[in-house]
Amino acid sequence: MKDRIDLFLLDDHKIVRDGLRSILSPYPSLKIVGEESHAKKFLSALPELKFDILILDLSLPDLSGMEVLKEVKRLRPEISVIVLSMHNNPEYMIRALKAGAAAYHSKDIQSTVLVESIHEVKKHGVYYPTAISLNSPSLPQDPVQKGEVLTQKERDVLKLMVIGMSSKQIAAEYGLSPRTIETHRLNIMKKLGTSNSAETIAVAIRENLL
Amino acid sequence: MKDRIDLFLLDDHKIVRDGLRSILSPYPSLKIVGEESHAKKFLSALPELKFDILILDLSLPDLSGMEVLKEVKRLRPEISVIVLSMHNNPEYMIRALKAGAAAYHSKDIQSTVLVESIHEVKKHGVYYPTAISLNSPSLPQDPVQKGEVLTQKERDVLKLMVIGMSSKQIAAEYGLSPRTIETHRLNIMKKLGTSNSAETIAVAIRENLL
DNA sequence: CGCTCTTTCAGTAAAACTACTTAGTCGATG
DNA sequence: CATCGACTAAGTAGTTTTACTGAAAGAGCG
Numbered sequence: 106m107k108d109r110i111d112l113f114l115l116d117d118h119k120i121v122r123d124g125l126r127s128i129l130s131p132y133p134s135l136k137i138v139g140e141e142s143h144a145k146k147f148l149s150a151l152p153e154l155k156f157d158i159l160i161l162d163l164s165l166p167d168l169s170g171m172e173v174l175k176e177v178k179r180l181r182p183e184i185s186v187i188v189l190s191m192h193n194n195p196e197y198m199i200r201a202l203k204a205g206a207a208a209y210h211s212k213d214i215q216s217t218v219l220v221e222s223i224h225e226v227k228k229h230g231v232y233y234p235t236a237i238s239l240n241s242p243s244l245p246q247d248p249v250q251k252g253e254v255l256t257q258k259e260r261d262v263l264k265l266m267v268i269g270m271s272s273k274q275i276a277a278e279y280g281l282s283p284r285t286i287e288t289h290r291l292n293i294m295k296k297l298g299t300s301n302s303a304e305t306i307a308v309a310i311r312e313n314l315l
Numbered sequence: 316m317k318d319r320i321d322l323f324l325l326d327d328h329k330i331v332r333d334g335l336r337s338i339l340s341p342y343p344s345l346k347i348v349g350e351e352s353h354a355k356k357f358l359s360a361l362p363e364l365k366f367d368i369l370i371l372d373l374s375l376p377d378l379s380g381m382e383v384l385k386e387v388k389r390l391r392p393e394i395s396v397i398v399l400s401m402h403n404n405p406e407y408m409i410r411a412l413k414a415g416a417a418a419y420h421s422k423d424i425q426s427t428v429l430v431e432s433i434h435e436v437k438k439h440g441v442y443y444p445t446a447i448s449l450n451s452p453s454l455p456q457d458p459v460q461k462g463e464v465l466t467q468k469e470r471d472v473l474k475l476m477v478i479g480m481s482s483k484q485i486a487a488e489y490g491l492s493p494r495t496i497e498t499h500r501l502n503i504m505k506k507l508g509t510s511n512s513a514e515t516i517a518v519a520i521r522e523n524l525l
Numbered sequence: 526c527g528c529t530c531t532t533t534c535a536g537t538a539a540a541a542c543t544a545c546t547t548a549g550t551c552g553a554t555g
Numbered sequence: 556c557a558t559c560g561a562c563t564a565a566g567t568a569g570t571t572t573t574a575c576t577g578a579a580a581g582a583g584c585g
Contacts, residue, residue, distance in 0.1 A: 132329060134352070182488055183474055224328060256531065269514030271571065283571095284534050291573070301541085302513035302572075304479030310520050466561060481541065493541095495563050501543070511571085512542075 110227050113154060114140035115147050115173065116162035116189070125160065132220055144173045151180060158226055163190040163201070171204060178205035185226045187219075255293060255314060262289040263309055266302060320437050323364060324350035325357050325383065326372035326399070335370065342430055354383045361390060368436060373400040373411065373521075381414060388415035395436045397429075465506060465524055472499045473519055476512060 129135045141147040163170035185207040207226040265275045272286040299305040351357040373380035395417040417436040475485045482496040509515040
């Protein structure tokens with residue numbers, strides 16, 4: 106497995122691109138393998154491009170960053186997209202994350218945080234800074250809102266799921282009905298907004314819910 | 316007996332290594348005599364290296380930290396290994412301690428605790444901070460003999476599994492038959508020794524296979 | 526007490542996964 | 556050229572999960 110992370114920059118401001126280069130230059134494992142200022146050019150070249158993570162400015166001249174994001178995730182789902190934005194608006198953030206962004210940063214991000222998030226994204230596919238105000242008041246009820254906390258029982262079930270136990274086995278472990286465990290599972294998925302146990306475990310580990 | 320303690324850092328994150336350097340720099344008796352980001356490079360260099368304690372990140376890009384740990388204890392049993400981990404899960408801790416780790420810390424450890432544990436390890440060979448529930452239920456008896464590495468396609472499938480896609484969806488994404496994806500899935504589970512997708516994702520994240 | 530939340534369990538049905546086996550193609554290796 | 560591993564695909568069969576709904580007992584709370 107290669108240890109290098111190949112990055113592609115898409116941002117209309119050369120200043121930003123150069124800034125990113127200098128920020129990332131001290132990190133040998135991070136390599137900027139290309140950059141582009143026009144979204145359409147980028148998208149048409151996308152099939153030929155080889156990189157791991159796209160660093161994407163949300164505000165672009167010719168296409169909206171959101172459209173680029175969706176297009177990238179449609180064509181090359183294996184590519185992770187880290188979104189940079191002028192806006193701190195959680196509304197944008199949620200939309201970006203829903204559209205498949207692996208991370209969302211405002212442009213005044215600390216460089217170390219950016220670097221960390223790149224590694225995190227490479228490792229786990231996503232980077233959700235816990236601090237980022239998911240509990241901010243303006244947020245509507247949203248599946249992305251993982252601020253909901255699991256109950257004790259749900260965490261118990263999760264812990265046994267992680268080591269590969271089926272509902273039936275977990276039920277036996279606790280002396281409960283398998284149907285009960287299944288209910289817990291479904292409730293966990295509902296709370297985390299996940300659609301199966303694989304994703305659930307991924308989110309649980311990422312969010313440190315174990 | 317020399318009063319200096321020679322440390323070697325093995326961690327893929329330069330940030331972590333740099334952080335450790337700055338944490339440990341105020342202590343004249345602690346000397347970092349080397350660092351490495353790649354497990355394989357480290358292991359091949361190991362016979363020439365002289366140090367007392369290895370500070371080891373459990374999640375490494377090319378080899379799992381557990382494998383490194385076992386290898387170090389096999390080749391150089393006199394070296395103490397202090398494990399750093401992202402995970403607070405006692406299961407990992409127990410596995411690490413069973414494999415010969417002298418101490419186990421999560422990465423958000425207090426620096427003073429780390430320093431203390433280094434001295435403790437040097438003096439007594441081990442550092443067991445808290446009461447560890449060794450009676451924790453059903454530790455799988457170390458099926459971790461997975462020197463086998465996943466293929467590119469298998470990793471691709473894994474990555475989409477992590478974001479909650481079913482075999483059918485993954486197949487559609489790649490233009491393949493669902494049966495093919497299922498085959499990949501089963502091969503992954505076979506290689507990792509897991510019994511369902513939840514456990515598979517857990518191991519994959521833990522072992523840094525994504 | 527009424528209210529909410531947690532925990533418990535079940536019916537029903539569809540969808541997905543797991544297990545084990547066989548097998549063809551293709552590219553690389555020796 | 557033969558072999559091997561990776562990738563593809565499918566047969567068959569059993570198991571598990573997911574989805575949606577309903578519901579009852581118990582704990583905690585104002």
